[in-house]
Amino acid sequence: MIPGPDIEMAVFETARLIENPQERDAFLDWIFRDSPHDGADMRELLAAEGESRTWFQSARSTRRRLAGEIMEIGRVELPQSTGEDIESIGLPRSIAGRFQIIRRLGGGSGGVVFLADQVEPIRRPVAIKVLRVGMDTPAFLAAFQRESQALALMNHPNIAGILDAGTTESGRSYFVMELVEGERITKFCDERRYTLHRRLGLFLQVCSAIQHAHQKGVIHGDIKPSNVLVSDGGGHDLPKVLDFGISLSITEISSGEADRLFAGTPAYMSPEQVGASNSDIDTRTDVFSLGVLLYELLAGDLPWSPGAMPHSRNTLMPSEQLTRVDSEKLATLANQRQSRPARLIASLRGDLDSIIRTATAEDRQQRYETVNSLIAEIQRHLSDLPVYAHPPGRLYFTQKFVARNRLIVLSGMTVFIILLLATGLAFQAFLSEREALRETKLARAKESELRRQVQAREIVGKAAILLSQNLILEADALLLDTPISSIKPSAEATSVLRFLGERNAILGRWKEASECFVGLMESNQLEPPEKTAVGMDLLLAAPSLLEYGDETAYHRIRLDMLRRFASTQHPIAAEHMVKMCLLRPAPPAILRDLEPMALLLQKTLDHPNPEQGSFSGWNAMALALYDYRRLDFKKALTQSEKCQSYPENRPSRVAGVKLVSAMAFHHLGQNEDAQRELASASRLIAEATPNEVVNHAVTYNPGTETWYAWAVARILSREAIATLGSHSSAKNPDFSDSRK
Amino acid sequence: MDSHSQHPENQSPAVAEDLLAIVYDELRRLAATQMNRQGNASLTLQPTALVHEAWLRLTSNTPRRWNNRSHFFRTAAMAMRCILVDRAREKSSRKRAGFRVDVSFADNVATDSDLERHILAVDECLEQMETEHPDCAKVVQLKFFAGLTNEETADLLGVSLRRVERHWAFARAKLYQMIRNRDAA
Numbered sequence: 045m046i047p048g049p050d051i052e053m054a055v056f057e058t059a060r061l062i063e064n065p066q067e068r069d070a071f072l073d074w075i076f077r078d079s080p081h082d083g084a085d086m087r088e089l090l091a092a093e094g095e096s097r098t099w100f101q102s103a104r105s106t107r108r109r110l111a112g113e114i115m116e117i118g119r120v121e122l123p124q125s126t127g128e129d130i131e132s133i134g135l136p137r138s139i140a141g142r143f144q145i146i147r148r149l150g151g152g153s154g155g156v157v158f159l160a161d162q163v164e165p166i167r168r169p170v171a172i173k174v175l176r177v178g179m180d181t182p183a184f185l186a187a188f189q190r191e192s193q194a195l196a197l198m199n200h201p202n203i204a205g206i207l208d209a210g211t212t213e214s215g216r217s218y219f220v221m222e223l224v225e226g227e228r229i230t231k232f233c234d235e236r237r238y239t240l241h242r243r244l245g246l247f248l249q250v251c252s253a254i255q256h257a258h259q260k261g262v263i264h265g266d267i268k269p270s271n272v273l274v275s276d277g278g279g280h281d282l283p284k285v286l287d288f289g290i291s292l293s294i295t296e297i298s299s300g301e302a303d304r305l306f307a308g309t310p311a312y313m314s315p316e317q318v319g320a321s322n323s324d325i326d327t328r329t330d331v332f333s334l335g336v337l338l339y340e341l342l343a344g345d346l347p348w349s350p351g352a353m354p355h356s357r358n359t360l361m362p363s364e365q366l367t368r369v370d371s372e373k374l375a376t377l378a379n380q381r382q383s384r385p386a387r388l389i390a391s392l393r394g395d396l397d398s399i400i401r402t403a404t405a406e407d408r409q410q411r412y413e414t415v416n417s418l419i420a421e422i423q424r425h426l427s428d429l430p431v432y433a434h435p436p437g438r439l440y441f442t443q444k445f446v447a448r449n450r451l452i453v454l455s456g457m458t459v460f461i462i463l464l465l466a467t468g469l470a471f472q473a474f475l476s477e478r479e480a481l482r483e484t485k486l487a488r489a490k491e492s493e494l495r496r497q498v499q500a501r502e503i504v505g506k507a508a509i510l511l512s513q514n515l516i517l518e519a520d521a522l523l524l525d526t527p528i529s530s531i532k533p534s535a536e537a538t539s540v541l542r543f544l545g546e547r548n549a550i551l552g553r554w555k556e557a558s559e560c561f562v563g564l565m566e567s568n569q570l571e572p573p574e575k576t577a578v579g580m581d582l583l584l585a586a587p588s589l590l591e592y593g594d595e596t597a598y599h600r601i602r603l604d605m606l607r608r609f610a611s612t613q614h615p616i617a618a619e620h621m622v623k624m625c626l627l628r629p630a631p632p633a634i635l636r637d638l639e640p641m642a643l644l645l646q647k648t649l650d651h652p653n654p655e656q657g658s659f660s661g662w663n664a665m666a667l668a669l670y671d672y673r674r675l676d677f678k679k680a681l682t683q684s685e686k687c688q689s690y691p692e693n694r695p696s697r698v699a700g701v702k703l704v705s706a707m708a709f710h711h712l713g714q715n716e717d718a719q720r721e722l723a724s725a726s727r728l729i730a731e732a733t734p735n736e737v738v739n740h741a742v743t744y745n746p747g748t749e750t751w752y753a754w755a756v757a758r759i760l761s762r763e764a765i766a767t768l769g770s771h772s773s774a775k776n777p778d779f780s781d782s783r784k
Numbered sequence: 785m786d787s788h789s790q791h792p793e794n795q796s797p798a799v800a801e802d803l804l805a806i807v808y809d810e811l812r813r814l815a816a817t818q819m820n821r822q823g824n825a826s827l828t829l830q831p832t833a834l835v836h837e838a839w840l841r842l843t844s845n846t847p848r849r850w851n852n853r854s855h856f857f858r859t860a861a862m863a864m865r866c867i868l869v870d871r872a873r874e875k876s877s878r879k880r881a882g883f884r885v886d887v888s889f890a891d892n893v894a895t896d897s898d899l900e901r902h903i904l905a906v907d908e909c910l911e912q913m914e915t916e917h918p919d920c921a922k923v924v925q926l927k928f929f930a931g932l933t934n935e936e937t938a939d940l941l942g943v944s945l946r947r948v949e950r951h952w953a954f955a956r957a958k959l960y961q962m963i964r965n966r967d968a969a
Binding site for chain 2: 049056057088089092096099100102104106
């Protein structure tokens with residue numbers, strides 16, 4: 045007999061860990077040498093373990109089914125509305141003497157909608173929503189009032205407005221809405237054979253309505269084609285968003301007052317809305333539903349079959365979905381979009397696929413943070429600008445193209461900055477709001493948060509105007525009040541952080557710049573390494589941190605970057621990595637890690653690719669620094685000379701590489717040469733005019749100076765002055781004593 | 785120890801039963817509203833979702849009854865078990881008088897009419913396990929009946945993830961063996 049349950053379990057676990065069957069047998073034989081009967085039991089138990097997996101799997105599906113049936117039963121127990129005719133709900137033919145009820149239009153969430161005629165002060169058709177019989181429980185009543193309050197808050201051409209609200213003589217709550225006559229948006233577009241372009245135009249109006257609601261602190265929660273009706277106003281299509289019946293105010297959610305009525309239509313609901321906890325719903329749930337709506341509008345179908353749990357991981361993108369439908373259906377879809385099958389697929393592939401993928405990401409952190417960002421993306425797509433959602437490989441090259449075409453940049457930059465600010469600040473406001481949401485459940489805190497959000501929007505507006513008039517300093521001053529710490533890492537934060545970081549760097553506010561760039565690098569860690577613009581962020585962060593004087597953080601990020609990008613095969617990334625990791629003396633381990641990149645640089649330098657001609661000088665500078673850090677001073681000098689031999693040299697680089705030479709000469713004992721190089725570099729640095737340092741990495745142009753190149757020169761200059769000033773042993777840069 | 789009083793199984797039977805009744809009612813009610821508002825049972829069949837929701841609701845309504853989350857979830861798991869077993873029993877008795885469990889082991893996949901007996905079999909054998917291996921039984925209750933993940937179970941029981949996995953493997957084998965042996969008898 046096995047002495048006790050604990051021992052039985054311990055033997056079981058140990059035996060399970062022994063993978064080799066013979067050894068396992070031997071182990072069991074030895075353990076049960078005095079009680080072979082127990083040994084047989086244990087062997088049986090071990091065998092049962094494998095079989096039990098399948099059995100429990102089917103048991104689990106039973107459990108699910110039973111739970112489903114229990115819910116089915118529960119449904120019957122709920123109050124059902126009995127009849128919804130005008131008579132049976134006890135509604136008078138006329139309400140408040142001003143509205144004549146005509147007929148029933150339909151049932152929404154908790155209420156019935158009637159068509160009515162307003163008699164005075166003006167005669168017009170309206171829609172009246174009346175609370176259903178049997179639904180006048182406090183929860184439903186609250187939801188009903190919430191809808192009318194939400195509508196009253198909003199005033200937007202694309203939202204069906206509220207005209208009146210009240211209680212009938214018999215005590216039934218009602219509210220009167222503007223009557224919207226139109227088709228659901230999908231049908232409207234199909235019938236009129238609207239092109240993708242026109243569909244996007246309509247969709248943008250829907251987005252602006254939802255964005256307006258969000259600004260008023262209202263989440264719609266049930267965006268779907270039947271809630272977006274478009275009326276044909278003689279060439280001027282007017283989409284209207286309806287049914288805020290399950291909308292919730294952000295305040296209610298945060299205060300925990302969100303009751304269980306918050307439910308949408310399954311196929312359009314975000315995963316978190318389907319999930320259990322309503323207290324954690326935010327505006328991004330609407331971004332998800334908008335993404336699904338856009339999907340349907342463009343590809344003619346839902347991304348998943350109705351009723352199935354939305355799972356964006358397994359979701360086909362619109363272009364992929366279209367390649368799967370049969371040719372007849374595809375032809376119809378293309379025809380409805382005035383396109384041809386192949387062209388339709390091609391125009392969805394790329395930007396539009398990516399935009400939808402981002403909007404409907406399962407993890408809301410990966411989604412667009414605000415509807416505004418979604419709008420900005422679509423507008424960017426419509427004006428042929430690269431979208432953020434697109435894999436950066438292409439973005440990178442597009443940017444390079446843009447960089448080669450300064451004229452386009454000059455006109456495009458203003459738009460770009462405005463978009464960046466518009467999305468950026470709105471996004472910050474939502475982020476700080478979300479923070480508060482987590483930290484406190486107090487509605488009061490929420491309200492002040494909402495006020496802050498509104499203020500932030502005003503700032504955006506002003507900043508955008510200032511920027512359009514080229515009043516950059518003023519715009520910047522305005523933005524200063526937005527704390528950088530309120531921007532949390534997220535896939536979308538990167539562009540905002542990069543912009544603010546560079547602004548700060550250009551103005552010499554190194555502390556703020558560092559915060560931005562470190563945040564930027566953290567944001568990028570959410571992305572797989574191959575998706576980030578390799579090494580670019582280190583190029584921004586490293587000099588900022590060192591200019592600010594935070595050596596510890598610098599060391600930490602260079603280790604981070606090495607871990608992530610050590611295997612890069614990209615010569616430009618390698619150049620950034622080598623140079624930026626060696627701005628300060630480095631321990632042997634770092635030098636070892638950098639070796640493959642240095643070899644790559646050497647190879648690139650020996651066989652220059654004509655398209656990357658202008659990078660040769662940078663490669664040589666990085667190699668000079670690398671050789672200097674390796675204490676190969678002679679070679680460092682050779683590389684430095686080579687660097688200065690390139691024709692398209694610019695002062696910041698010459699200054700930097702001369703400083704490397706100066707230090708190398710110093711260690712070789714050639715003090716005169718060292719002093720000469722230092723003096724000449726110092727002169728270049730002193731002569732750098734403020735205009736020259738102003739440059740934005742987004743518009744990187746190989747021919748101009750950048751703030752970070754000058755920062756590198758200044759950092760090296762400080763080291764060179766210290767090195768040349770010290771009279772200690774010549775061959776002793778930091779870290780050299782750790783070489784053993 | 786402080787946490788001692790928080791375990792429903794350590795409370796006086798009357799209090800524990802009282803709490804159980806509350807959770808039970810709440811779960812049934814939630815199941816009903818869930819179904820009603822979504823009109824699609826396939827969406828929220830997960831007991832997990834229900835249990836989490838019941839937690840939110842009950843904690844906001846009766847803040848002081850629940851000493852902590854762990855306490856609630858253990859109670860909820862117990863309630864969920866009762867609900868499921870009641871339902872399975874009801875179905876089973878409707879089909880034939882009595883409900884002797886003889887789940888088919890021939891192909892490891894029970895036929896449709898045998899489905900609810902999975903639940904009854906686990907329930908009955910779990911009672912036996914509660915005396916011999918109480919720790920394993922707790923894991924089964926949370927994982928199988930409340931549908932919690934290994935991580936959540938570990939969190940609620942205050943043990944390591946590895947320990948939950950080990951207990952679950954052992955409990956699964958043990959229960960399977962018990963069910964099979966009993967059916968053979």
